[in-house]
Amino acid sequence: MAKIKLGKDKLDKLIEICKSFNNESSELINVLHQTQKNFGYIPAEVQEVIARELNVSVAHVYGVVTFYSFFTMVPKGEFPISVCMGTACYVRGSDKVLEEFIKQLKVPVGQLTEDGKFSISCLRCVGACGLAPVVTIGERTYGRVAVGDVADILKEYQG
Amino acid sequence: MEQMIKLTIDNKDIEVVQGTTILEAAKIIGVDIPTLCYMHLEDLDIEHNPGGCRICVVEVEGRKNLASSCNTKCVAGMNIKTHSMRVLNARKTVMELILSDHPADCLVCAKSGNCDLQTMANNLGVREIHYKGEQSTYRVDYSPSIIRDMDKCIMCRRCETMCNVVQTVGALSAINRGFETVVSPAFEMNLEKSPCTYCGQCVAVCPTGALTEKDHTNHLIGDLADPNKTVIVQTAPAVRAALGEEFGMVPGILVTGKMVAALRNLGFDRVFDTDFAADLTIMEEGTELLQRLDAFLKGDKKVKLPILTSCCPAWVNFFEHHFPDMKDIPSTARSPQQIFGSIAKTYLANKMGIKREDMTVVSVMPCLAKKYECQRDEFKVDGDPDVNYSITTRELANLIKQANMDFVTLPDEDFDNPLGESTGAGVIFGITGGVIEAAIRTAYEIYTGKTLEKVDFVSFRGMEGVRSAKVDFNGLELNIGIAHGLGNARKLLEEIRDGKSQYHAIEIMACPGGCIGGGGQPLHHGDASIIAKRAAALYREDAGKAIRKSHENPYIIKLYEEFLGKPCGELSHKLLHTHYFDRKDVIE
Numbered sequence A: 001m002a003k004i005k006l007g008k009d010k011l012d013k014l015i016e017i018c019k020s021f022n023n024e025s026s027e028l029i030n031v032l033h034q035t036q037k038n039f040g041y042i043p044a045e046v047q048e049v050i051a052r053e054l055n056v057s058v059a060h061v062y063g064v065v066t067f068y069s070f071f072t073m074v075p076k077g078e079f080p081i082s083v084c085m086g087t088a089c090y091v092r093g094s095d096k097v098l099e100e101f102i103k104q105l106k107v108p109v110g111q112l113t114e115d116g117k118f119s120i121s122c123l124r125c126v127g128a129c130g131l132a133p134v135v136t137i138g139e140r141t142y143g144r145v146a147v148g149d150v151a152d153i154l155k156e157y158q159g
Numbered sequence B: 001m002e003q004m005i006k007l008t009i010d011n012k013d014i015e016v017v018q019g020t021t022i023l024e025a026a027k028i029i030g031v032d033i034p035t036l037c038y039m040h041l042e043d044l045d046i047e048h049n050p051g052g053c054r055i056c057v058v059e060v061e062g063r064k065n066l067a068s069s070c071n072t073k074c075v076a077g078m079n080i081k082t083h084s085m086r087v088l089n090a091r092k093t094v095m096e097l098i099l100s101d102h103p104a105d106c107l108v109c110a111k112s113g114n115c116d117l118q119t120m121a122n123n124l125g126v127r128e129i130h131y132k133g134e135q136s137t138y139r140v141d142y143s144p145s146i147i148r149d150m151d152k153c154i155m156c157r158r159c160e161t162m163c164n165v166v167q168t169v170g171a172l173s174a175i176n177r178g179f180e181t182v183v184s185p186a187f188e189m190n191l192e193k194s195p196c197t198y199c200g201q202c203v204a205v206c207p208t209g210a211l212t213e214k215d216h217t218n219h220l221i222g223d224l225a226d227p228n229k230t231v232i233v234q235t236a237p238a239v240r241a242a243l244g245e246e247f248g249m250v251p252g253i254l255v256t257g258k259m260v261a262a263l264r265n266l267g268f269d270r271v272f273d274t275d276f277a278a279d280l281t282i283m284e285e286g287t288e289l290l291q292r293l294d295a296f297l298k299g300d301k302k303v304k305l306p307i308l309t310s311c312c313p314a315w316v317n318f319f320e321h322h323f324p325d326m327k328d329i330p331s332t333a334r335s336p337q338q339i340f341g342s343i344a345k346t347y348l349a350n351k352m353g354i355k356r357e358d359m360t361v362v363s364v365m366p367c368l369a370k371k372y373e374c375q376r377d378e379f380k381v382d383g384d385p386d387v388n389y390s391i392t393t394r395e396l397a398n399l400i401k402q403a404n405m406d407f408v409t410l411p412d413e414d415f416d417n418p419l420g421e422s423t424g425a426g427v428i429f430g431i432t433g434g435v436i437e438a439a440i441r442t443a444y445e446i447y448t449g450k451t452l453e454k455v456d457f458v459s460f461r462g463m464e465g466v467r468s469a470k471v472d473f474n475g476l477e478l479n480i481g482i483a484h485g486l487g488n489a490r491k492l493l494e495e496i497r498d499g500k501s502q503y504h505a506i507e508i509m510a511c512p513g514g515c516i517g518g519g520g521q522p523l524h525h526g527d528a529s530i531i532a533k534r535a536a537a538l539y540r541e542d543a544g545k546a547i548r549k550s551h552e553n554p555y556i557i558k559l560y561e562e563f564l565g566k567p568c569g570e571l572s573h574k575l576l577h578t579h580y581f582d583r584k585d586v587i588e
Helices: A008-020 A025-039 A044-054 A058-067 A087-091 A094-105 A147-158 B022-028 B085-100 B116-123 B158-166 B201-205 B217-225 B243-247 B256-266 B274-297 B313-322 B336-352 B369-373 B393-402 B424-430 B434-448 B486-497 B529-543 B554-564 B570-576
Strands: A079-084 A118-123 A135-137 A140-142 B004-009 B012-017 B039-041 B046-048 B057-060 B079-081 B146-148 B173-175 B182-184 B211-213 B230-235 B270-273 B359-365 B389-392 B466-473 B476-484 B505-509
Touching: A008 A025, A008 A044, A025 A044, A025 A058, A044 A058, A058 B173, A079 A094, A087 A094, A094 A118, A094 A135, A094 A147, A135 A147, B004 B022, B012 B022, B022 B057, B046 B158, B057 B085, B085 B116, B158 B173, B158 B201, B158 B486, B201 B211, B217 B230, B217 B359, B217 B389, B217 B393, B230 B256, B230 B274, B230 B336, B243 B256, B243 B393, B256 B270, B256 B393, B270 B274, B274 B336, B274 B424, B274 B434, B274 B554, B274 B570, B313 B369, B313 B486, B336 B359, B336 B369, B336 B554, B336 B570, B359 B369, B359 B393, B369 B389, B389 B393, B424 B434, B424 B529, B434 B466, B434 B476, B434 B505, B466 B486, B476 B486, B486 B505, B554 B570
Parallel strands: A079 A118, B004 B079, B230 B270, B230 B359, B359 B389, B476 B505
Antiparallel strands: A079 A135, A135 A140, B004 B012, B039 B046, B057 B079, B146 B211, B173 B182, B466 B476
């Protein structure tokens, strides 16, 4: 019998989220969305609880979490940066923009800066192809981003 | 009435029931469309047709794309070509693409010669791989029973169906996306840390060398060559009903005598029978059943019924992981493998005048979970396991081939005594329903004091996943439940948990069909009718035995007189019974 430590507050919140979807296994993706919204990420212990509450295997939960790039098992930064890699953004140089973010922040895609402020991820199309290349930071969207803009954008958050 | 539809396959007109797939329809007219990921174990009602491998594609006139025949239903008027140039080219391309991400180590692969992928590549005439691309590289995951080498996985996902749908164990899932997709336990943890029961059904259906058993043959060859070791062997009932298949014999032929001869030729000092230990299990489990029944009927509130059998180590792992709240319900009797080991290293070692540590006990099992079971700490004395290791039916066949024996022409030989004599009751332990039938034969006679008129309990037999039967114990009606396959076991366990179970005793075996369909048996390659043939063979052996009730085995009677005392007595409890553990994760 192995013990998994999570903390009562977190556990109660998770049970509440699952209950709000009637503990239906078919609601797994919605449960994961709500969980990520609340906790910022979906670590292993959290997946164990969701599996137990929805009566599915934890392997299945992990399978779904790893299938969708939206879900993450590592915490995101205070200001999560997403660079669009959709076709329109890509052909207009979003890969170079991404490289610049990586260079300036010195962290690879999927990871958090040491101060916990920024994390970088890629996504596929935010539906604003007319603004390509597109970068989102938190809820804000930046359009027609050039490599030279990256430093200025970051400055807005570093004050 | 079922609606019939007409279509044409390879220029032949055919009429089929609506809902029939192209693959099934083709089979009716003798067209065997090649498949790779598809699996249909008809007798066991297990079907898997994800249409993922694309080997079974056919050309449907008027359709732009080729259709996967395993999951495309027939439509009236279809004109299908199963071997047009376009189809053959597509199949070959698909196979080459699969092979482009597969290690080319067939010559030294454990599955070589028995590999569906290899056979299919050969059948399709692939002689060159035109594609060079990225190669999957995963670490190999070793567990006490099963080895996972995912570089060899072709994502047929049969293992997932067995683990999640049939067995409801939930150890495996496809994870990640695109080229990175792989079948894995949660968080890519080792199988050993997952809820895997080691039932081995994933290994039994894996079409490649991605899932194989932990192989002890080299270790065994070393032990057999060591003059300081007394190496004794026990063979499980299901092995004799399947071993011949590895030597080209038709399924369902009993090779008990040849197997004994082969083991003796290999150099084992004594060749014994797990069936003897099965008889001993019945003495203990049957007595425990009667004790619990007696206390229950007298109104003892501490005593719970039903009693569940405990011979199957994958089943034990299953309830320890998934139903630990019910761990006091199964019988405490050890499995026949462990009962044999315990008696061998005490009673037999003493009789032979050798020290425990100089004796190596090997078991030949149809099972992968047995490899794990014999390593469990509670079955060791000062670190020395009662059963040193367990090899599968497949490993034994391999050893016999290495030792240059012409198995088919070997003259029959008999087991050694005293641990080689068994009754018909011990033999049927290998089939679903067999353990409870054996237990009832003995429990009935002890309880009623009467002789059973009819030893065969036909109502216990069959391949239905969950079965029930009633037995009249002198006016007391006993309700018996039987489940094979862990998904079916789960149904009965949930009934018990909900307080709805009607049963006094339940037999559970983890593998579909029981041990004859075990994860260590010769591969059936999708033909589940082989399992029924093995069952028939064991029932034949039972019917042919002079003694068919465990408590009449003269060597069992002698063992109790000379050594054990009485069933469920003090020494029996120490040597032949066990306890179970809660292996469920607790989150707080």
